[in-house]
Amino acid sequence: MNKWLKTGCACVICAFLLLLLPACKQEESLTKVKVAEVTHSIFYTPLYVAKAKGFFKKEGLLVTVNTTWGGDKTMTSLLSNGSDIALVGSETSIYVEAQGAKDPVINFAQLTQTDGTFLVARKDEKQFKWDDVKGKTFLGQRKGGMPQMAGEYALKKHHIDPQKDIDLIQNIDFANISNAFASGTGDYVQLFEPTASLFEKEGIGHIVASFGEASGRMPYTTFMAKESYLKNNENTAEKFTRAIYKAQQWVESHSAKDIAKTIQKDFTDTDPSIIETSINRYKKQKSFSSDPVLQEDEWEQLQSIMDEAGELPKHIPYSKLVNTKIAKKVTSEQ
Incomplete structure (x- = not known):
């Protein structure tokens, strides 16, 4: 590399560093x-x-x-x-x-x-009614967490006892719930977005109800x-x-x-x-x-x-x- 090229490269590097300096100082402040x-x-x-x-x-x-x-x-x-x-x-x-x-x-x-979760059914239920979940396996959220409590509240509003009327599974770690449903566990699952919409697009499940609408503000x-x-x-x-x-x-x-x-x-x-x-x-x-x-x-x-x-x-x-x-x-x- 000749000295003119070296000098040019050094100038470019210096100019770049000078441009970065104000941004670094601003971030430090x-x-x-x-x-x-x-x-x-x-x-x-x-x-x-x-x-x-x-x-x-x-x-x-x-x-x-x-x-x-x-x-x-x-x-x-x-x-x-x-x-x-x-x-x-x-x-x-x-x-x-x-x-x-x-x-x-x-x-x-x-x-x-x-609530930010949606009820996702494995089958495409065009005329879904809340009673449809009775007797089915429901993949819920962590016990004591707000998604699970809001979910249970919505079910009870529709005269469904989560402990008696459905097979409630809630011992799966939060991060693995969607994977469990995708792998075949459960007839229904309670999911946040974007997973709910993604599952619908991929045909894994179908959004049939909103827990946010059902449980109120x-x-x-x-x-x-x-x-x-x-x-x-x-x-x-x-x-x-x-x-x-x-x-x-x-x-x-x-x-x-x-x-x-x-x-x-x-x-x-x-x-x-x-x-x-x-x-x-x-x-x-x-x-x-x-x-x-x-x-x-x-x-x-x-x-x-x-x-x-x-x-x-x-x-x-x-x-x-x-x-x-x-x-x-x-x-x-x-």
Whole structure:
């Protein structure tokens, strides 16, 4: 390589490094926030929109999201300071409180307001009736988790006793439920998107009902943090919530197709048409909260469902584990 070529290469490298330097400095100046999500699902679309549209960075935050696969693992991450904020079902904060936590886990921003699962049948049942599940094998979710409790609540509303009228299987790990059904286990299964739509497209199963529609509104998935974190990092929590609210409003006002394109990078292994179909299902049944304020009637509905399932350790007042101060502040700004 002659000296002119060497000099040219060195100049190109230097120029590239100079371009990277401002970006590195900018990233270093951002406040880091670690989020643990209970699963990675299109159900959490507004979170991924906040990342993709740069809403977090506009608030001066560098948000990293780690999937922890299960409510117990997510709460362990939060309580052990492995994460700053958890995205998980509100029931987990009640379980922690019932165990006498010295540093309570506080729900401060709501993301979803209905159950996000669908009833998938192995056969294509054009005229499905809830009574059709009686006497059949039902592949449910983890006992004590919100999907399972909401599922049981919906079944009981339709006069089906989950313990007597169906063969209920709920000892399969959350991450393996879809694989178990695909392998031939069960006549019905309770699935989140995009798996439900994917199974339908591939002919593995057919969506016949929505547990979200059947069980009503509740604080199904919320952002929560330890009380001490919110006290010591109130400004950060406010910026985080403002970014989420911007994303919620953006999702509310855009089409499923536009939203699907925006979050595609978070679901690179999923067909774009499946992402769009999944988002459309959730938008139609208003699963995505349009703002982060968790309402008291939703909190009480949650505990009613837990009580009905025999999983409510004790009734926890709304004021004890819900803090709407930040959410109300950011929603009043617009």
